[in-house]
Amino acid sequence: MGRGVGSRSGGGAAQPPWHSLPDEVWEHAFSFLPAAADRGAAAGACRGWLRAERRSRRRLAVANCYATSPRDAVERFPSVRAAEVKGKPHFADFGLVPPAWGAEAAPWVAAAADGWPLLEELSFKRMVVTDECLEMIAASFRNFQVLRLVSCEGFSTAGLAAITEGCRNLRELDLQENYIEDCSSHWLSSFPESFTSLETLNFSCLDGEVNFAVLERLVTRCHNLKTLKLNNAIPLDKVASLLRKAPHIVELGTGKFSADYHPDLFAKLEAAFAGCKSLRRLSGAWDAVPDYLSAFYGVCEGLTSLNLSYATVRGPELIKFISRCKNLQQLWVMDLIEDHGLAVVASTCSKLQELRVFPSDPFGAGQVLLTERGLVDVSASCPMLESVLYFCRRMTNEALITIAKNRPNFTCFRLCILEPRTPDYITQQSLDAGFSAIVESCKGLRRLSVSGLLTDLVFKSIGEHADRLEMLSIAFAGNSDLGLHYILSGCKSLKKLEIRDCPFGNKPLLANAAKLETMRSLWMSSCSLTLGACRQLAQKMPRLTVEIMNDPGRACPLDALPDESPVEKLYVYRTIAGPRSDTPDYVQIV
Amino acid sequence: MIHQERPALSLGYLPLHSMTTASTTTTGAKRGFLDTVEAKAEGYNEQKQQARAACGKELTVEENTAAASERKKGCCPPPPSHAPPATPARNNGNRPPARGRGAAVPVVGWPPIRSFRRNLATSTSSKQPPEQQNGEADAKVKLNCNKSPLVKINMDGIPIGRKVDLAGCDSYERLSLAVKELFHGFLEAQREPSSAESAQQGADRKIFSQLLDGSGEYTLVYEDNEGDRMLVGDVPWNVFVSTAKRLRVLRSSELSRALIGSASEREEKC
Numbered sequence: 001m002g003r004g005v006g007s008r009s010g011g012g013a014a015q016p017p018w019h020s021l022p023d024e025v026w027e028h029a030f031s032f033l034p035a036a037a038d039r040g041a042a043a044g045a046c047r048g049w050l051r052a053e054r055r056s057r058r059r060l061a062v063a064n065c066y067a068t069s070p071r072d073a074v075e076r077f078p079s080v081r082a083a084e085v086k087g088k089p090h091f092a093d094f095g096l097v098p099p100a101w102g103a104e105a106a107p108w109v110a111a112a113a114d115g116w117p118l119l120e121e122l123s124f125k126r127m128v129v130t131d132e133c134l135e136m137i138a139a140s141f142r143n144f145q146v147l148r149l150v151s152c153e154g155f156s157t158a159g160l161a162a163i164t165e166g167c168r169n170l171r172e173l174d175l176q177e178n179y180i181e182d183c184s185s186h187w188l189s190s191f192p193e194s195f196t197s198l199e200t201l202n203f204s205c206l207d208g209e210v211n212f213a214v215l216e217r218l219v220t221r222c223h224n225l226k227t228l229k230l231n232n233a234i235p236l237d238k239v240a241s242l243l244r245k246a247p248h249i250v251e252l253g254t255g256k257f258s259a260d261y262h263p264d265l266f267a268k269l270e271a272a273f274a275g276c277k278s279l280r281r282l283s284g285a286w287d288a289v290p291d292y293l294s295a296f297y298g299v300c301e302g303l304t305s306l307n308l309s310y311a312t313v314r315g316p317e318l319i320k321f322i323s324r325c326k327n328l329q330q331l332w333v334m335d336l337i338e339d340h341g342l343a344v345v346a347s348t349c350s351k352l353q354e355l356r357v358f359p360s361d362p363f364g365a366g367q368v369l370l371t372e373r374g375l376v377d378v379s380a381s382c383p384m385l386e387s388v389l390y391f392c393r394r395m396t397n398e399a400l401i402t403i404a405k406n407r408p409n410f411t412c413f414r415l416c417i418l419e420p421r422t423p424d425y426i427t428q429q430s431l432d433a434g435f436s437a438i439v440e441s442c443k444g445l446r447r448l449s450v451s452g453l454l455t456d457l458v459f460k461s462i463g464e465h466a467d468r469l470e471m472l473s474i475a476f477a478g479n480s481d482l483g484l485h486y487i488l489s490g491c492k493s494l495k496k497l498e499i500r501d502c503p504f505g506n507k508p509l510l511a512n513a514a515k516l517e518t519m520r521s522l523w524m525s526s527c528s529l530t531l532g533a534c535r536q537l538a539q540k541m542p543r544l545t546v547e548i549m550n551d552p553g554r555a556c557p558l559d560a561l562p563d564e565s566p567v568e569k570l571y572v573y574r575t576i577a578g579p580r581s582d583t584p585d586y587v588q589i590v
Numbered sequence: 591m592i593h594q595e596r597p598a599l600s601l602g603y604l605p606l607h608s609m610t611t612a613s614t615t616t617t618g619a620k621r622g623f624l625d626t627v628e629a630k631a632e633g634y635n636e637q638k639q640q641a642r643a644a645c646g647k648e649l650t651v652e653e654n655t656a657a658a659s660e661r662k663k664g665c666c667p668p669p670p671s672h673a674p675p676a677t678p679a680r681n682n683g684n685r686p687p688a689r690g691r692g693a694a695v696p697v698v699g700w701p702p703i704r705s706f707r708r709n710l711a712t713s714t715s716s717k718q719p720p721e722q723q724n725g726e727a728d729a730k731v732k733l734n735c736n737k738s739p740l741v742k743i744n745m746d747g748i749p750i751g752r753k754v755d756l757a758g759c760d761s762y763e764r765l766s767l768a769v770k771e772l773f774h775g776f777l778e779a780q781r782e783p784s785s786a787e788s789a790q791q792g793a794d795r796k797i798f799s800q801l802l803d804g805s806g807e808y809t810l811v812y813e814d815n816e817g818d819r820m821l822v823g824d825v826p827w828n829v830f831v832s833t834a835k836r837l838r839v840l841r842s843s844e845l846s847r848a849l850i851g852s853a854s855e856r857e858e859k860c
Contacts, residue, residue: 094699151704177706183742184835186817205706209815209835310707362701362708391701418701449702475700500699 023048027056036061055079062086064520065127066545069577070108074115082121082146083112089523089571090473091498092126093151096525096569098549100584105129105152113140121146128152131159138166145197146172156181157208165190172200174227182208189214198222202229204253204283209233220245229253229283236292237265243272251305252276254284261291269295283307283332290317300324307332309358314338323348329384332356335370335391342374346381354387359418362391372399379403387412394425395452400434404441413438414449420476420501423453430454436461439469446493449473456483463490471496478502488512498523506533513540521573529570531590532563537572538590545579547571550586558588743769745839746808748776756831762823766801769810769839801839809842 030053033039043053057077061084062068074080087103105127112119119141129152137144144167149155157180163173164187188210191198198218203210210233219225225246230239234255243249269292273279279299283306290313303325308318314336322331322341328349335357337345345352355378360368372395379385379402386409395417424431431452439445439462446468450458454477462472463486470493477483485508487497497519505528516522516537531548538546548558549569579589744751752772759765800806802823810822813836822830822837 091699091702093704094702095705096699177704184813184817189817211817358703358707359701362703363696391703416701420697420700473702475702501697 023052023055026052030056031058058082060084064573064575065103065108066573066577066580067520067575070111071115072577074111078115079118080116081119082123083108083116083119084123084125084148085127086125087127089498089521090126090496091500091523091525096500098584098586101549101587102580102582102584103127104582105133109133109136109140113137117141118143120144121148123148123150124152125150126152128154129159130154131156131162134159135162135166138162141167143169145169146174148172148174148176149178150176151178153179156183157185157187157206158183160187161185161190164188165192168192168195169197170195171197171224172227173198174200174202175205176202178205180206182206184208186211186214188218191218193217193221196221196223199224200227201225202227202253204229204231204255206231206233212238216242216245223248225249227251227281230255232256237268240265240268240272243276247275248278249276250278251281252279252283253307254282256284266292266295270298274298277302279303281305281307284311293317293321296321297324301326303328305330309334309356312336312360319344325349326351328352330354332358334358334360335368336360337374338369339371339374339377340369342370343377346377349382351384352378352382353384355382355385356389357391358389359391362418372396375399376402376406379406384409386410389414389416389449391416391418393418394422395431395434396424396426397429397431397434397437398424398426400431401437404434404437408441409444410438410442411444412447413442413445414447414473415451416449417451420451421453422451430458432458432461436465439465444468447471450477451475453477455479456486459483459486460490463487466490467492469494472498474499474502476501478504481505481507484508485511488515494518495520497521499525499527501526503528506530509533510536510540513537516544516572517541517574519574521571523569523571525569527570529567530563531558531561531565531567534567534570534590535563543574543576544572545575546590547573547583548588548590550588558590741812741834741836743772743837743839745773745776746841746844747780748773750776754837756834761827762802762830765822766810769801769837773839807842808839809845810837811840811845812837 026049030039030042030049033042036059039053039057043050054077056079058080059082060073060077060080062073063086065085065087085105085108087105088097088101091097092101103126105124108124109122112122113136117140120143122137122144123146129149134155137147139162147163147167147170155178160173160180163170195218199222201218210231212234215234219228219242226249228242228246228249229251230242230253232255234242236254239254243252273296276299280302282296282299282303293313294317300321301324304327306322306325306328307330309332311318311334318337319341322328322333322337323344326348328345329351331345331349331352331354333341333356337357342357345355357370357374370392372392375388375390375392376399379388385407388410389412392415395415423429424434431450432455435450435454435458439448445466448462448466448469448471450462450473456479459474459478459482462469466472469491472487472491472494474487474497481504483502484499484504487494488508489512494515500523502524504524509524509529510533534546534548538544547570548567549571551568583589740753740755742751743754754765754768754772756765759768801808801810811819812822812830812834814820814833815835819838822834825833
């Protein structure tokens with residue numbers, strides 16, 4: 001394989017014939033390595049490959065926006081056409097990170113505008129994106145095609161108008177679960193009349209009205225439109241009209257799917273859907289009148305993905321609907337489906353790969369009959385099931401052991417028992433045995449979330465057996481430092497660890513400091529950490545950033561506080577950029 | 591360390607037994623760490639066997655009753671009665687009681703669902719922006735326009751906009767007064783500090799009382815739900831409230847220019 005230039009011997013010894021190939025050949029070879037990890041490995045082989053690989057890299061994913069500076073990233077990979085950047089820690093989704101924490105997209109947009117003029121795709125997740133960012137994007141990249149914003153905030157419809165007006169070659173505008181301020185800007189009207197290249201339009205998270213006539217004209221003239229996800233402002237009859245204009249649609253998100261029952265409207269919908277022969281993915285906020293569900297029967301057979309997780313439909317109509325969807329690979333649903341509904345899913349959807357069941361009334365008293373039974377049934381009868389997110393109120397070790405035996409092919413297993421520290425409801429034991437069975441059986445497990453009553457012993461199992469585990473989420477579990485130690489000293493592939501409300505202290509953190517540099521990030525909140533240990537950790541590991549978050553109401557300088565002060569929130573991540581300079585008052589880097 | 595009953599301790603700390611591990615080594619922090627805390631190998635196996643045994647045996651009468659009553663209650667001992675998302679943020683230092691019987695307090699960020707999903711059981715389309723998940727939410731939640739029309743209003747010559755609650759006014763006259771309240775402070779600030787106050791107040795009153803009839807220095811216009819600019823005052827008040835998305839206090843001299851501008855917009859974009 002490539003040896004360094006310096007080791008070239010004189011004419012005598014044979015050099016591998018590829019040693020003197022020009023860079024372009026290597027770049028072409030690397031283009032066959034789609035996975036970033038493979039490209040990274042190739043780049044590590046020798047300087048020549050490093051040079052060829054980085055100069056030809058087209059797609060860049062920055063999983064932590066603070067792991068590197070935007071300028072460095074742009075300089076290192078000058079030919080990037082598609083970039084994805086992620087910001088805040090995952091627990092920000094649940095309100096554990098106060099506002100103004102950081103993760104601004106602006107520096108990334110600015111650096112990209114300078115160094116990647118040919119950029120075509122930009123994707124931001126959990127970041128603060130301003131209208132100015134969007135204006136800069138529209139102005140800086142003449143071939144900009146794909147904008148994807150997931151769980152972002154800080155922008156308004158005025159910024160969207162800049163995009164729709166300025167990006168002549170836009171193919172995808174995908175807005176997922178963002179907080180968008182509605183300025184009544186004519187963002188939809190700002191697509192020029194000559195604009196026809198749109199393939200994906202998702203504005204389901206937008207709160208405000210849109211001009212329907214404009215939308216209809218847009219849909220009519222964009223013949224390549226494959227994905228259309230509407231917001232709640234579009235009523236049913238308008239959905240029917242749109243479908244008639246875009247019968248080739250592959251993915252549809254309806255808006256609010258509720259209306260009083262009218263036979264005319266029903267017939268209209270039924271006819272519209274009957275024409276959609278290519279429809280494969282369906283989602284929407286269905287406060288549904290069950291009567292309308294049967295209008296969809298025509299498309300059920302072709303559906304591969306169904307997201308009813310915002311739908312408060314219950315009962316027989318829902319189940320009748322799902323029982324027709326024989327080809328489902330992905331199902332997201334509310335717990336209103338209950339155990340008997342999942343039994344129908346189990347017997348119908350033999351191709352199911354991913355199941356997510358969300359709680360319809362997470363803070364309520366729990367009248368819904370969804371238990372461990374549903375998950376057991378699905379795991380028993382769906383041989384391709386590999387990803388599960390399941391919210392329920394009770395679980396047993398027996399059920400988990402059965403599930404583990406049925407489905408050793410899980411890659412993602414996330415179980416959330418709603419009440420913290422809930423034991424096996426039959427034996428009153430901890431759920432250690434159940435989760436241990438999962439990690440012992442599912443050798444390919446990459447993501448795991450545990451819940452219920454758990455002792456340190458489950459972490460021993462996880463540390464020992466979960467060799468491929470990359471992301472682990474722990475809440476209200478464990479008894480002592482040992483629990484954390486087991487994880488940090490095991491779990492060979494661990495990248496992200498997030499912990500809340502566990503009695504884990506300083507010792508395992510310090511004893512496993514080196515492990516943290518092999519990981520992307522660690523989050524610990526409401527544990528038993530003290531400031532002194534964090535200081536020690538920061539000192540020991542200069543390539544880690546150790547962030548402490550105080551209560552935003554009392555921003556007191558850390559320097560004054562003694563070592564014994566408790567640390568409420570800790571966020572540690574590796575970085576080559578040094579400590580960031582945009583921390584708000586309540587965040588301090590030790 | 592075997593859990594025979596639900597632990598009452600909130601922290602889950604349990605007394606450590608002083609069992610020693612079989613081997614001691616001196617290599618590396620890892621082994622050293624393990625040596626200081628006991629290993630529960632035997633305990634773990636025992637627990638595993640117990641769990642399997644418990645699963646194997648038939649339900650006794652006791653367990654049947656327990657299971658039945660759980661089904662009635664909907665599983666676990668009653669979780670907290672409905673805790674609306676607008677409860678104030680808990681002090682994160684307090685941990686919830688282990689089993690949450692009866693008086694459990696809601697926990698921040700638990701269960702782990704995004705705020706987009708939180709309100710589905712109770713309401714329709716209201717969502718809480720991330721800043722507000724710690725509880726002062728409701729006052730600031732931006733509701734569907736039809737439910738609580740807090741619309742933006744800008745005035746020509748004043749760089750800062752305001753927001754006005756249309757539902758709080760019950761007529762166009764009230765709206766006119768509200769607009770005056772919002773902006774007269776700015777107008778004063780822009781005027782010479784040496785001018786007599788009373789003269790200013792008189793002038794302001796004049797400006798704001800003729801907003802609606804087109805005869806004053808300023809005219810009130812609004813943007814409706816179709817994006818068109820309309821003169822305020824033509825439609826019945828309640829229709830206005832439900833269709834107005836945005837307000838503007840225009841200089842009347844600008845009015846004709848604004849109207850021509852929007853007409854040409856319409857031509858281009860229709």
